[in-house]
Amino acid sequence: MLYIIGLGLADEKDISVKGLDIVRKAERVYLEAYTAILLVDKEQLEAYYGRPVILADREMVESQSDEILKDAETKDVAFLVVGDPFSATTHTDLALRCRQNDPPIPTRTLPNASILTAVGATGLSLYNFGQTVSMVFFTDSWKPSSFYDRIAENASLGLHTLVLLDIKVKEPDLQAMARGKIIYEKPRFMTVAQCASQMLEVEDERQQGVCGKEALAVGVARLGSEDQQIVAGTLEELSTADLGRPLHSLVLCGKKMHEMEWEFVREFAVDQGTFDQVWKSVYGAQK
């Protein structure tokens, strides 16, 4: 059996009791380590679970899945995913491969907390979110802006948008590769400030008023952990906010933001005066 087990968001104790039982008995334990990270390192997981944990990077999952699935017809393999397994496309890939295996490998998935719902800690209602988008690191020559179209769609319905921020772990250094060496770049995690700046940059080009300087947004960091941080403000304010260690995410507020949501979120405002004024003139005025 392949068990795909969500680890939740913060540390080794966010796994469910049921998940822990399975990990402790499994033949092999893998940790998906390229779409999200926990706030603790592999050694801490291994010490708590009492089992060696094999890091599965993108290359292993996409090109060497046979190794992960080896003998899973008869033995138990645990594949750990930070957050909730269904929030990552890895899950669907692996589950499809198990189905198509001959004989098919039985799978079971254990859901857990996801950033998609933990973002409710902001006070914004999960019922008022539209589609989720991803933001990648811009380079000088590559600034993909399809996120803007998705946000515009959500905004047209007055809905909030959760923006998931890029992480780069184990990216090959292209200059070193050109010299025939395999060196990996230092891991990078996009911050709320970087995300807000990129949104403002694209707004400057597109000019549709979707994510301008006065748009209200909420930045979150390390949700689910004891030192989680939530900061609300205009995109301009957030473009200089420092929320500390990763992981960060951002929510762009929709115009349908209800008074009860506002009452909760304003407590997190960089500047409550500005926040209230923008909300009252632009958001509250929609009702």
Next chain:
Amino acid sequence: MLYIIGLGLADEKDISVKGLDIVRKAERVYLEAYTAILLVDKEQLEAYYGRPVILADREMVESQSDEILKDAETKDVAFLVVGDPFSATTHTDLALRCRQNDPPIPTRTLPNASILTAVGATGLSLYNFGQTVSMVFFTDSWKPSSFYDRIAENASLGLHTLVLLDIKVKEPDLQAMARGKIIYEKPRFMTVAQCASQMLEVEDERQQGVCGKEALAVGVARLGSEDQQIVAGTLEELSTADLGRPLHSLVLCGKKMHEMEWEFVREFAVDQGTFDQVWKSVYGAQK
């Protein structure tokens, strides 16, 4: 400290290890018991947690929250919520009351699995969902249909809609009340079939082609448990599908449904021929 702890979806072992530690040490333990249910009863939770669990019905949470919050400035109180705390509005209410208490009561929330992400078990991508809607039991005289407008909005963007289904626990029997007695009705949980039928009924009235007989949908039951069930088909097919015990939910598929989603979902089809034919003519054709 008030700890608001998500229990996950199925049974007593879906709580996180961290959550279990808190429950076992808390002064009092409440279970929110009116917006969702676990698949096991209170006694099983009490036996596993080793603690008495006080059922908190809507009346207690809304009118007697002082009792729940009593001494929480200095003692630890655990408030358990089925699924993820942020997916229920109860969380925001209680957290606001703690903030406004004098002195404020510190709170901490432990996220867990939610139907909002566990629905990814269907193979539908969580990135392609629009706003979530609720479906209540229709009566002869009360058939609220605002869900139709929300679904139409999602559909206009090609997005899926998760429909959460009504549950009625501890509803007073109005006829008995009129006779001066307080009797509660038997608990009721809406099924996928009932939801599909109500959607068809409203489509018949509104005629905007949002949720007609040929619309593709996926019904889910007991997600996260070992006997979870997933059934895909047209709304007409689902209006007679039997998915067994509660809880049920339904997803109405959006027209942007990707080929990879289709490939996964079709395995759950009531009738794969019909499913493929509708997908190819109506959904796949959008690309």
